[in-house]
Amino acid sequence: MLYREAGDFKTSYGKDSQTFPLKFDRWAYWLLLVVAFGVVPFFINDYWLNAVLLPFLIYAIAALGLNILSGYAGQISLGSGGFMAVGAYSCYKLMTSFPDVSIFFHVIISGLITAMVGLAFGLPSMRIKGFYLAVATLAAQFFLVWLFNKVPWFFNYSASGQISAPERTVLGYAVTGPLATAPAKYLFCLVFVLLLAWMARNLTRGSFGRKWMAIRDMDIAAEIIGVNPLSAKLSAFGISSFYIGISGALIFAVFLGAVDVNDTFSIQKSFLILFIVIIGGLGSILGSFIGAAFLVLMPVLLKNIMVGQLGWPSDLAAHFEFIIVGALIIVTLIIEPHGMAQVWRLTKQKLRLWPFPH
Amino acid sequence: MNQMNAESYVTADGRTIGGVVMEMKNITLRFGGVTAIEDISFDIREGEIRAIIGPNGAGKSSMLNVISGFYVPQEGEVWFHGAPRPKMRPYKVAKQGIARTFQNIALFEGMSVLDNVMTGRLTHMKSGMLSQAMWWGKAQREEFENRAQVEKVIDFLEIQAIRKTPVGRLPYGLKKRVELARALAAEPKLLLLDEPMAGMNVEEKEDMSRFILDVNDEFGTTICLIEHDMGVVMDLSDRVVVMDYGKKIGDGTPNDVRNNQAVIDAYLGVSHD
Amino acid sequence: MPDQLLFAIEVALNGLMTGVLYALVALGFVLIFKASGVFNYAQGVMALFAAMTLVGIQKGQVPFAHLINSIFGTDIHHFGWHVPSIIAIILTAGVMVLFAWIVERYILKHLVNQPEIILFMATIGLTYFMEGFGDLMWGADLKRLDVGLPQGINDMIDITTAEWFGYGFFIDNLDIVATIIAAILVAGLILFSQYTKQGRAMRAVADDHQAALSVGISLRFIWVLVWSLAGFVALVAGMMWGAKSGVQFSLSLIALKALPVLMLGGFTSIPGAIVGGLIIGVGEKLFEFSIGPLIGGATENWFAYVLALLFLVFRPQGLFGEKIIERV
Numbered sequence: 001m002l003y004r005e006a007g008d009f010k011t012s013y014g015k016d017s018q019t020f021p022l023k024f025d026r027w028a029y030w031l032l033l034v035v036a037f038g039v040v041p042f043f044i045n046d047y048w049l050n051a052v053l054l055p056f057l058i059y060a061i062a063a064l065g066l067n068i069l070s071g072y073a074g075q076i077s078l079g080s081g082g083f084m085a086v087g088a089y090s091c092y093k094l095m096t097s098f099p100d101v102s103i104f105f106h107v108i109i110s111g112l113i114t115a116m117v118g119l120a121f122g123l124p125s126m127r128i129k130g131f132y133l134a135v136a137t138l139a140a141q142f143f144l145v146w147l148f149n150k151v152p153w154f155f156n157y158s159a160s161g162q163i164s165a166p167e168r169t170v171l172g173y174a175v176t177g178p179l180a181t182a183p184a185k186y187l188f189c190l191v192f193v194l195l196l197a198w199m200a201r202n203l204t205r206g207s208f209g210r211k212w213m214a215i216r217d218m219d220i221a222a223e224i225i226g227v228n229p230l231s232a233k234l235s236a237f238g239i240s241s242f243y244i245g246i247s248g249a250l251i252f253a254v255f256l257g258a259v260d261v262n263d264t265f266s267i268q269k270s271f272l273i274l275f276i277v278i279i280g281g282l283g284s285i286l287g288s289f290i291g292a293a294f295l296v297l298m299p300v301l302l303k304n305i306m307v308g309q310l311g312w313p314s315d316l317a318a319h320f321e322f323i324i325v326g327a328l329i330i331v332t333l334i335i336e337p338h339g340m341a342q343v344w345r346l347t348k349q350k351l352r353l354w355p356f357p358h
Numbered sequence: 359m360n361q362m363n364a365e366s367y368v369t370a371d372g373r374t375i376g377g378v379v380m381e382m383k384n385i386t387l388r389f390g391g392v393t394a395i396e397d398i399s400f401d402i403r404e405g406e407i408r409a410i411i412g413p414n415g416a417g418k419s420s421m422l423n424v425i426s427g428f429y430v431p432q433e434g435e436v437w438f439h440g441a442p443r444p445k446m447r448p449y450k451v452a453k454q455g456i457a458r459t460f461q462n463i464a465l466f467e468g469m470s471v472l473d474n475v476m477t478g479r480l481t482h483m484k485s486g487m488l489s490q491a492m493w494w495g496k497a498q499r500e501e502f503e504n505r506a507q508v509e510k511v512i513d514f515l516e517i518q519a520i521r522k523t524p525v526g527r528l529p530y531g532l533k534k535r536v537e538l539a540r541a542l543a544a545e546p547k548l549l550l551l552d553e554p555m556a557g558m559n560v561e562e563k564e565d566m567s568r569f570i571l572d573v574n575d576e577f578g579t580t581i582c583l584i585e586h587d588m589g590v591v592m593d594l595s596d597r598v599v600v601m602d603y604g605k606k607i608g609d610g611t612p613n614d615v616r617n618n619q620a621v622i623d624a625y626l627g628v629s630h631d
Numbered sequence: 632m633p634d635q636l637l638f639a640i641e642v643a644l645n646g647l648m649t650g651v652l653y654a655l656v657a658l659g660f661v662l663i664f665k666a667s668g669v670f671n672y673a674q675g676v677m678a679l680f681a682a683m684t685l686v687g688i689q690k691g692q693v694p695f696a697h698l699i700n701s702i703f704g705t706d707i708h709h710f711g712w713h714v715p716s717i718i719a720i721i722l723t724a725g726v727m728v729l730f731a732w733i734v735e736r737y738i739l740k741h742l743v744n745q746p747e748i749i750l751f752m753a754t755i756g757l758t759y760f761m762e763g764f765g766d767l768m769w770g771a772d773l774k775r776l777d778v779g780l781p782q783g784i785n786d787m788i789d790i791t792t793a794e795w796f797g798y799g800f801f802i803d804n805l806d807i808v809a810t811i812i813a814a815i816l817v818a819g820l821i822l823f824s825q826y827t828k829q830g831r832a833m834r835a836v837a838d839d840h841q842a843a844l845s846v847g848i849s850l851r852f853i854w855v856l857v858w859s860l861a862g863f864v865a866l867v868a869g870m871m872w873g874a875k876s877g878v879q880f881s882l883s884l885i886a887l888k889a890l891p892v893l894m895l896g897g898f899t900s901i902p903g904a905i906v907g908g909l910i911i912g913v914g915e916k917l918f919e920f921s922i923g924p925l926i927g928g929a930t931e932n933w934f935a936y937v938l939a940l941l942f943l944v945f946r947p948q949g950l951f952g953e954k955i956i957e958r959v
Contacts, residue, residue: 012502013501013502013505013506014498014502017501017505076748076751123944124940124943124944127943127944127947128943128944128947130747130748131670131747131748131751131898132894132943132947134751135890135891135893135894135936135939136894136936136939136940136943138887138890138891138936139933139936139937139939139940141936142932142933142936143933143936143937145932146929146930146932146933149929150926150927150928150929151927199491199492202490202491202492202493202497203487203490203491206485206490206493206497206501207476207479207480207483207485207490207500207501208487208490210469210473210476210477210480211477211480213466213468213469213473214466214469214477214480216466216468217465217466217467217468217469218464218465218466218467220428220464221460221464221465221466222466222477223428223447223448223449224426224427224428224448224449224451224452224458224464225449225452225457225458225477225478225480225481225540225541225544226449226452226453226480226481226544227449227477227480228447228449229449235487239487267887271755271759274752274755275756278752283468310701311701312701312702313697313701315697315766315771316697316698316701316767318763319763319764319766319767319771320763320767321763322759322760322762322763322764322766323759323760323763323764323767324763325756325759325760325763326756326757326758326759326760326761326762326763327756327760328756329752329753329755329756329759330738330753330756330757330760333742333745333749333752333753333756334738334741334742334753337745337749
């Protein structure tokens with residue numbers, strides 16, 4: 001009987017457009033925040049924080065970004081890996097060039113730089129659509145990775161060609177470098193996730209969101225009723241790259257500490273982010289989180305079961321991971337093209353009516 | 359016919375028709391070798407309901423597309439508010455106060471009715487990205503002001519009950535109405551309706567006719583519509599343009615057009631007895 | 632003739648041969664896209680899977696050996712026989728038909744009427760599935776593929792050019808054979824689609840699904856047919872590429888190279904796929920030869936995409952596409 005909207009009347013437009021229209025959901029949300037900030041970092045062991053929660057948070061940011069571009073604005077991109085690399089290398093250059101500035105700003109400025117690069121690669125979207133655009137974003141992927149590989153300035157002429165994050169602190173706690181503790185890293189990323197998810201929600205429920213969805217659903221009609229396609233598409237590219245850039249910066253500086261552009265930001269990463277968005281739900285903020293949680297957890301579980309429990313060699317687990325991810329994508333698209341977020345939404349609707357479904 | 363040359367006049371039912379707001383001057387539109395519109399001129403006066411009729415393939419929809427700036431004619435000029443309109447992208451035309459509906463409903467299927475109608479307000483919403491991302495005072499206020507305006511339109515067209523329904527689930531007749539709502543939400547000076555009653559039953563047609571008349575009457579919106587149903591056209595419109603094979607074959611009040619031999623021939627075929 | 636020019640010509644000729652392979656993969660894309668509107672990202676992995684299956688059958692590998700060994704603690708690898716190349720090829724072709732049938736039965740059938748972009752993403756899923764499945768079935772190690780195609784420098788060209796220009800061109804026999812086989816394949820496909828009943832039905836489906844259905848063409852049969860054809864094309868491409876540089880994961884990446892080819896040539900044009908493939912093959916080799924050393928090399932990684940991107944910005948319909956008239 002808790003999960004009801006009866007008696008929960010909206011008396012203003014503000015109330016009507018809030019994120020969680022039901023009181024129950026609002027309480028659940030605040031509770032989740034308290035747990036995420038107050039309980040998780042102190043009671044979860046470092047392995048889970050480092051191997052599961054950290055990548056979950058960071059991939060969720062990237063997925064939010066790609067979801068804005070693909071789910072809301074309808075522009076498919078296969079270049080996420082390349083844009084993450086831009087974020088990572090920007091962050092590296094900023095960290096080493098301005099060691100006195102807070103890492104917090106480094107990460108945000110990395111996002112802004114990536115947004116600029118994203119705008120440049122978004123320009124062709126004026127002329128080309130659909131698959132053609134998807135393939136065109138591959139140009140960004142391969143060119144950017146090549147660039148970071150070949151121009152020594154980007155990796156400060158290090159012999160290995162890798163970049164590694166120096167130690168930086170926030171409020172006295174190290175969040176990057178070898179001394180950073182798992183809870184500090186986790187909280188640092190959590191702040192970004194929260195901020196960015198909240199911004200994404202605001203953008204997508206306002207006039208920008210409507211512009212994007214209008215372009216996605218029917219671009220010609222959108223233009224005729226007054227949407228400037230140039231500004232709508234470019235703003236989606238810019239915002240999306242901003243998110244993806246931040247996630248790239250966090251992957252490098254906080255999660256991995258050192259990256260090689262070929263391994264970390266390859267085309268596989270682009271696909272991973274795309275899969276998170278598809279499985280989680282195109283055009284859904286919540287979906288970005290569900291998808292990220294799923295695709296981060298699944299390999300860990302598979303490995304634990306197959307390698308840990310059954311004692312199989314780890315390459316077998318890797319093959320199964322491919323098979324399962326691929327099959328899941330297909331099954332998701334067949335059963336529910338809007339992903340797990342839609343399944344969740346439908347379940348909630350049923351729950352509202354329960355136990356009287358008619 | 360005398361009254362039509364005057365600056366403004368009052369119709370039999372008491373509406374004031376003003377001067378010319380839009381004038382098409384010798385429009386010719388070609389696609390490759392096909393001439394869709396050939397040397398057509400006509401004007402639209404402020405506050406009137408102007409109809410364009412003609413058999414299938416006469417070039418009516420192309421004409422609306424020229425007015426909304428989607429097609430650029432090879433020859434001729436579009437005059438708006440007494441000056442030739444420079445070549446401009448459709449979204450700029452929309453910003454000048456021209457809204458429209460489409461022959462094959464062009465709603466945004468992935469969005470709710472409310473969001474669809476809200477897209478009609480996009481030309482009026484100007485708050486920046488940062489302000490929206492933060493949901494600051496300005497963006498929030500703008501959102502709610504426009505929401506209030508949209509609610510008026512929703513009330514007016516009696517679609518309150520389906521506000522939050524995804525558009526994809528609506529039946530055809532309601533979709534047409536939502537599309538009209540989206541166009542009205544823009545508070546247009548000139549409203550273009552491309553076959554607003556196509557595929558409707560008699561009841562739905564009556565509803566739609568009533569809405570069109572009310573829009574014209576209450577908001578003083580100038581309307582230019584394409585319609586196949588002769589009865590509806592004759593009842594609704596102040597003046598009618600008749601097109602056939604891309605040419606204009608008649609122009610005048612419904613009565614003038616009804617008695618025009620070229621029009622009768624085009625619609626009924628030339629009689630041989 | 633100056634040496635630089637001679638080198639450039641040799642590079643261009645070799646690029647032409649690479650281009651043939653790109654064109655072959657692109658051809659598979661075009662076939663499927665025309666008949667079902669599916670942009671089949673899995674074309675590359677189909678080539679990989681076909682090549683793996685071919686090697687596996689030829690060498691008498693036990694399918695899923697790795698998995699079986701892990702579960703039962705056994706140590707089996709090979710049946711101990713060798714299958715002649717020609718029979719192995721025929722069997723592999725049969726596997727590809729089976730694959731086409733499964734794809735139609737379990738994926739396409741359920742995704743009819745979905746937007747093209749959903750279908751595209753489904754084929755990306757299929758790609759992942761096939762990569763994992765192929766590795767699980769035949770093992771992920773690098774395999775040598777030998778079906779008896781001639782390989783090595785073509786002495787005749789080497790000697791002749793040496794006589795003419797004083798510099799012998801290095802052209803691999805395998806490339807020449809690949810070009811000839813590709814030409815035969817394309818000619819065969821064109822004859823098939825022009826002069827047979829199934830070919831005509833295929834073209835009808837390509838033109839308009841609904842209309843084709845209404846005159847009694849079975850969509851499902853046509854889809855199995857085109858996916859099978861695309862499977863054969865993938866088999867040929869996989870054979871060529873595998874003979875050249877071994878059968879391994881990187882083979883599936885030629886699919887990625889076929890994408891810019893399609894952007895140049897248009898998704899629906901067979902001549903476009905071929906011309907596009909040749910342009911990209913020659914273009915990337917010449918670019919690497921002339922500009923590559925100045926900017927650090929390895930430009931083949933991105934040249935094709937950037938070229939296609941720039942090209943499309945100025946001509947969105949591709950080389951052979953028609954100008955699109957948009958309507959509302």
